[in-house]
Amino acid sequence: MRSVISGLTGVARGALWIALALAAFFAADSLIFRAGWYNAYLEPESSAGALEAQLYWLKNSTTPRVPEVLVIGDSRIAEGFSSRTADSATDRRLHFWNFGLGGTTPRVWYYTLRAADPTRRRFGVIAIGLDNYSDEDWFAQFEDRATDQNYLAMRLGPGDCVDFAMSMQSMSTRQHALFGCLFRGMVLRDDFQTFLAHPETRITHAGDWLKNGLGYTSGYGGLAENLGGLTVDWSKRTIRFPDGLNEATRANVMKFVLREPVPHTGELARYRKRWLGRILDLYRDSPTRLIFFQVPRGPLVDPVARTPREGRFVDAAGLAPRVDVLPSDTFTDLERPEMFADGLHLNRDGRPVFSTRLAEQIAAVLAGGSH
């Protein structure tokens, strides 16, 4: 080997050394962030920390010997669904997990489910909450969301990197996604720096969260704010707020309730087909049922539908075996201001009603009843 190396030109030896140094760097980065020990010290309130805590509880909690139901979604599920209430609503014949996480989208859900259920046999039901059955484009870009990587920092293996990066849209996001996937420290830099700044505080906080956080979240009652009295004149597109509403909530309601339509490009439809489609593929040969449902969309919903109802993702998904799609009007009666805390999230009055109803619907599906 030594003679082979000494026979190379200076440039080839230099390039070889760079390759060696990069490989050693990858190994050092992996030792810190892939060996598993750092998961226990992630900031619980960070994107990666929140996701890793959910996976930790799932793996390490003792659960009753009843079918488990994992409810996955974004912050609307995190705020609007109570697993404790759902357990009670089914007389504990089912055990619910709330895997709602603010800011997550189907791409994150796919990788989360892959990690949460490696055998694809753990859950009786995976319930997936969609903000809207319509594939109407949203003002936010889903395909190019670089922040998805923040949640998945500890879940993407080297084999995922090219696929994950290529699923982004712009060249710069792809580059960042690729390098961030290969070298996890690039994504976890802020977390690592704040850990080093106050290690004792972090160790205590993270330890407490992993030990007791499931209890804290299960006992969470929901948001206290109430939009009762909110009215919208859809013809004039004007809004009347109840008294005492703070500026941040008003801005939130304006943003989401009186949402300006964006040109329909089919981006969301493609995105859902790709990532929700992957979730369907993941469970294709599994006994687990997949149930899609439309969450209560908002305190008041624009009566004018802007996109055609044909060709929606859920319509095609519902044809697959062991896949159910709850009717779109299942929860529309909850789309009232007094059930909401802001433009997106159910409040503490809406949360138990929605949780109970969802649990009952899922139980009915499992029992073979109609929905």
Add this chain to the structure above:
Amino acid sequence: MLFTTLNFCIFLAVVLALFYALPQPVRKYLLLAASLFFYMAWIPRYVVILLLLITIDYLAALWIESREGPRRHAALIVSLCANLGLLGWFKYANFARDTWFALLHPGTHVEPLAIILPLGISFHTFQSMSYVIDVYRKKQPAIRSYVDYALFVSFFPQLVAGPIVRAEEFFADYFHWKSPTAEEWQRGCAMILTGYIKKLVCADQFSLVADRYFADPAALPGLFPAWTGTLAFGLQIFFDFSGYTDIAIGVALLFGFHFPENFRRPYLSASVTEFWRRWHMTLSSWLRDYVYISLGGNRKGAWRTRLNLILTMLLGGLWHGASWTFVIWGAYHGILLSIERLVWGRQERTGISRIPLAAITFLLVTIGWVFFRAKTLAAAVFTIGQMFTGPAAGPSLLSAWQWYLAILTLAVALAEEYWQWLTRLAQSSIWVRTAAAVVALLVIELFTATDLSIPFVYFQF
């Protein structure tokens, strides 16, 4: 295309791979094409200005070499007028116009002309001018090939912010090119990594403080904010600019070019004279060779020497930016140099006396940075006022971590200055060097100050 972006890393990897894959005669075309592409990644049309200056200076040098008497003088004038004319228009037109109106029509509001400064014009014009002047002085033969000359001016590692490479240095490597050895590759990579650490970990960290303070000094009154804000800028500009040149030198080395050193731990200098021998060394030597000596240097008596020093530094200040604050900054350094010359002559300071003198020099240089960084003369005067007569109040803007970083970098500089710590590391076994590279990569990965891409300070010059 900033050196600190992934785009640049990919660009560099591709150009390097092609460079060594192609036969040697073709490589210069590749480097020229890559350099022009690199330049055009900013504002493509400005490549015309670059090529225009290259063409004028290329032809002027050939003309100068082939003739004797006044006609070679005329060619020099044409070249200097072209370089200084374009530099003057793009960099100083608004400054001259503002000054004109302020003097003759005070109180008149003047809309600035919409002029965007071409990237790196201050550097490549100086590099070109030094070549033409050297040909005129018969110290450098004119370059026959347009491509060779164009590559000298536009070679991408040094195109935007130096170091200012002399033709003699560049063509010594170019015409006797040798493939870099494995050790040179490792040294080049080490320089690049050092540059990234200086820029991303140190400079950007201190820029957060300096930008906060100098955005509005009046909003942070008091002695402590003024001193810590200014100190932060002093650290930022050193790490920023020396980081850039480290990367430039390292990248050039990977292609087999040996660029001159540009910074040698300037904040350890025991006098302002020594500071300028260690800070932006290629500009200092340029100003010495083409301005100070042209003005007469030290050949015309003591007072004229001092005047020449002040004039040279004044021009150096103006080179950095078109504003009275830069003129004052240059004059301030010129006066300090003259005073030192008057008090100490050319005596070098050694031994233990260097410690207090280095502290005083650092203090003087730091005070000067106020004029360099402040947006307006009024802001600079306010900051200086706060530093010396302001109330002993206000917060220290530097966090504990930033103080640790400042002390750590001082320790590294001292270790290199007196024990050649980094030099010895570079000469150690391959395993130690590899381990050092891994540590450097981890430092860059984990301690980069911000996700924001903060441009290099010297890009604005």
